[in-house]
Amino acid sequence: MLSFNDVYHLSTHTRGIQQPDMKFDTVSIFSDELQAKGLFIPIHDKNLDKAIENGAIAAVWLNNESLPNYTPNHFPVIFVDDLVSAFHQLCEEYTRKVKQEEYETMTKFIFYSPELLNAQAFTYDIAVEEETDEFASLLENYIESKRRG
Template sequence: MLTYQDVSSLFSRTTGIKDENIRFHTVSSLAGDKQPKGLFVPVSTDSGHLQEAISNGAVAAVWPEDEQVPAYAPNHFPIFYTKDNLKGLEKIMNSYYDHLSQHEDINERTKFIFLNKELLNEADETYDIAVMAENINGFGNNQNKAGEE
């Protein structure tokens, strides 16, 4: 399962509580979907608002560093800042996939929920993390900190 520590290691700037025991059950680009113990990553204008994501279970978010975090976000709410949310999401997926491939006996896995069906394998519409990571790599292959240049 994806943890706070996994995600924070990918981003150089964070705010909110720094709790290495947080485990993300979901990663979602959809504010309106149920995302228990979720990490919200808005990748487009269709993603929805942070407040909706929080009310649907998000416990942290990836946020564009050049955008103001809404005032209603709790002070303790973890925010991971990036220049590009899509590249940040790519880094999270690649890191998670690498972790899974090293530990094949993992019983608990993080569920990824996406808005953009183009991130899925068109032939077999699948939510397989390996396929999604491979497809999202087409959006950029930057090896710096998540979404940073």
């Protein structure tokens, strides 16, 4: 599971509480997605209030952008120079971490939204969505079988 420490090293500075043992159940680039115990990375939109409302317990934010005035003082914010690069590094590090250790609970990364796909039956988006779901299911089954031994 992704922890605050896994994210902290990406930062130039932070604000709010810093709990090294804080765990993230989700990482999302969408504020309107449910993200229980979530880390919000505002690549798609910057609605921090909506992300907090949907369960975000921390956020990654751009150094050169001001936080909204309503941001709670204790809310953990990790400042970075590039959001996309930080998200990419987190994905790589998490993949490496999962390969080294077994975890009972995994962090869910939300980086696409089915609502954004083109709804026309003859378009590429819908055509590959089913294949993507099948692949994700196969991958989950494979990981589960490896855990069982």
